[in-house]
Amino acid sequence: MATACKLIDPDSNERLRWQSEKLPFNAFGASLRRQFGGRIQRVSIDAGFTCPNVDGAVARGGCNFCDNRSFSPSRRVRLKQVSEQLATGIETVTQRYDKVAGFIAYFQPATNTYAPVEQLEEVFRLSLSISDRVVGLAVGTRPDCVPESVLELLERLSQETYVSLEFGMQTIHEPGLRWMNRAHDHASMINAIDRSRGRGFECCSHVILGIPGETHAMMMETAVEIGRLGFDAIKLHNLYAVEGTPLGDQVKSGEITLIEREEYIHTVVDFLERIPPEVIVERVSGDAPPNFLIEPKWCLEKSSLRLAIEQEFKRRGTRQGSHYTAPDILPHLRPRPADETPEAIRAQIDLRRRLPVLKMEQK
Numbered sequence: 001m002a003t004a005c006k007l008i009d010p011d012s013n014e015r016l017r018w019q020s021e022k023l024p025f026n027a028f029g030a031s032l033r034r035q036f037g038g039r040i041q042r043v044s045i046d047a048g049f050t051c052p053n054v055d056g057a058v059a060r061g062g063c064n065f066c067d068n069r070s071f072s073p074s075r076r077v078r079l080k081q082v083s084e085q086l087a088t089g090i091e092t093v094t095q096r097y098d099k100v101a102g103f104i105a106y107f108q109p110a111t112n113t114y115a116p117v118e119q120l121e122e123v124f125r126l127s128l129s130i131s132d133r134v135v136g137l138a139v140g141t142r143p144d145c146v147p148e149s150v151l152e153l154l155e156r157l158s159q160e161t162y163v164s165l166e167f168g169m170q171t172i173h174e175p176g177l178r179w180m181n182r183a184h185d186h187a188s189m190i191n192a193i194d195r196s197r198g199r200g201f202e203c204c205s206h207v208i209l210g211i212p213g214e215t216h217a218m219m220m221e222t223a224v225e226i227g228r229l230g231f232d233a234i235k236l237h238n239l240y241a242v243e244g245t246p247l248g249d250q251v252k253s254g255e256i257t258l259i260e261r262e263e264y265i266h267t268v269v270d271f272l273e274r275i276p277p278e279v280i281v282e283r284v285s286g287d288a289p290p291n292f293l294i295e296p297k298w299c300l301e302k303s304s305l306r307l308a309i310e311q312e313f314k315r316r317g318t319r320q321g322s323h324y325t326a327p328d329i330l331p332h333l334r335p336r337p338a339d340e341t342p343e344a345i346r347a348q349i350d351l352r353r354r355l356p357v358l359k360m361e362q363k
Contacts, residue, residue, distance in 0.1 A: 015278040024313035025272050025320035028233070028282040035162075036135060038101025043089030047082055047123050049110040052145065052183070057344040059183035064246040065208075065239065067292070082123055086130045102135035104162070113141040117149040117349055124153075128161060136162025140206075143167050143192035144184040147341040149350050151196055158200035164233065165196060166204040172222045176211040191340045193229045197331060204233035204282060209267050210259030211239055219267060223274040227324055230331020234279055236271065237286030238264050241294040248294050261298040265305070269312045277321030284309055 014034045018026045032040040053059040090103055105127035113120060128134055137157065146165070157163050171177060172186045196203050205226060209219055226234055239258055241251040250256040259267070268284055284306055287299045298305070313319055341349075 015280065019277065019319070023319075024310050025281045025284075026277065026279060028280055031280045036102055039097065039099055040102050040104060040135060041093045041097065041100050042104045042106040042138060043086055043093060044106050044108045045082055045085050045089075045127060046109045047107060047112065049107075049112050049114055051111040051142065052114060052342075052345050052348070053181060054110075057348060058144070058342060059181060061181055061246075063180050063182060065180065065241070067242050067244045067248075082126055083130055086127055086134070090131060090133065100133075102133050103131070104136045104138050104164075105130075105134055106138040106140075108138075108140050111142050111145050112139045113145045113150045114345070114348060117153055120150065120349075121153050121157075124157060128157075136164070138164040138166060138204075140166045140168070142182075142184060143169065143189040144342055145345055145349070146192050146196065147346050147349055148195070148339050151199060154201050155199040163201035164204055165201055166206055166235070167192060169205045169222075170208045171211055171214065171218075172225045173211075173214060173218055176214055179212060188340070190229065191337055193231065194334055194337050195339060197230050197334070197336075202232045202280075203230075204235060204280075205229075205231045206235045206237065207271075208237050208239050209264065209271070212256050216267065216270070220270060220274060223271040224325075226275045226279060228327040228331070230334070231279060233282050234275065235283040236268055236281070237283065238296070238299055240286060240288060240296060240299050242288045242292040243294060244292075251295050258296050261296065261305070261308075265308050265312055268309050269316065269318070272313075272320045273318055273323040275320065276324050276326075277319075279320070281320065 015026060015031065017034060018030060021030075023030065029039075051062060054062045086103075086105055093103065094100055105124075107124075107127075115123075124137055124139075127137065139154070154163050154165055167189065168182075169186075169189050170180060170182065172189070174185055177185060193203060193205075207222055207226075239247075241248045241256075241258065247256065251258060264285075272281065272284075285299055285302060287293065287302060290300060293300065
């Protein structure tokens with residue numbers, strides 16, 4: 001059995017070692033091995049959160065592509081307590097992989113900063129206490145759901161453990177955000193990252209490629225924004241359609257056609273060539289369980305897709321950052337703005353009483 005591991009000098013130049021290792025990009029798995037000295041696996045946790053574009057705080061209906069069952073095993077079965085989910089996940093991963101050095105508690109479904117901040121601290125600290133093999137947290141959220149109280153909490157936690165805050169940016173273009181029913185604009189993302197940067201936790205951006213109406217040039221503008229805003233990590237996903245969503249219905253009817261495999265491969269390589277070399281690439285594609293996925297079927301072949309992306313880098317003789325141009329104002333010199341979290345959301349986080357839906361206590 002593997003023993004617990006600790007973060008290894010996170011302020012060093014380890015994020016550029018991938019270049020000397022002749023890799024095409026700064027892959028997440030290898031980066032974690034360098035940081036922790038062994039294989040680290042994430043375990044998805046569903047704490048029962050909702051989203052402000054679901055409950056009416058800013059909109060209703062949720063994102064048009066989103067069915068939480070498609071990316072969270074825990075929402076496809078009875079919602080279990082956080083402690084039980086994490087313990088079960090650790091056991092499952094340990095059986096699947098040899099020599100796992102540690103685990104990251106990944107709060108994935110819905111908006112995982114959209115609850116009273118005292119309750120957020122309780123659930124986050126619970127996940128860290130389940131096992132000494134849990135080496136950190138990853139928290140998925142929206143850019144309009146990180147008031148100062150949440151950022152201060154994550155800053156405190158980052159002084160004790162590894163913390164990654166994953167923002168669903170998706171795109172910088174307003175038509176795409178409106179099409180998704182995100183109910184926030186890109187200015188919200190700029191405000192959030194400019195307030196989050198430099199607090200000791202990792203800032204990750206989730207981007208979707210292949211949004212209807214977005215040209216290749218528009219997707220490259222999103223790539224440039226990754227460096228301009230100073231994200232530490234990125235997740236790239238192809239737009240895919242699952243059952244039970246508005247997007248799924250549009251794909252079935254033929255109203256929307258999703259990006260083809262070869263176009264996606266070239267777009268990913270173009271995108272990564274334009275981001276800073278030190279940015280960690282956490283994912284290069286997305287998928288869903290086969291019984292939920294409508295299209296594209298090619299995204300189920302994750303290993304061959306990643307290999308094709310690596311081969312395209314080799315064919316071009318390029319790598320991540322080959323076409324990166326530093327912005328006029330470096331990210332660490334950008335001023336920290338005032339908190340522009342919408343009041344309707346702030347009320348849910350800073351003022352509201354405990355949410356009974358959260359599953360925290362261990363029985």
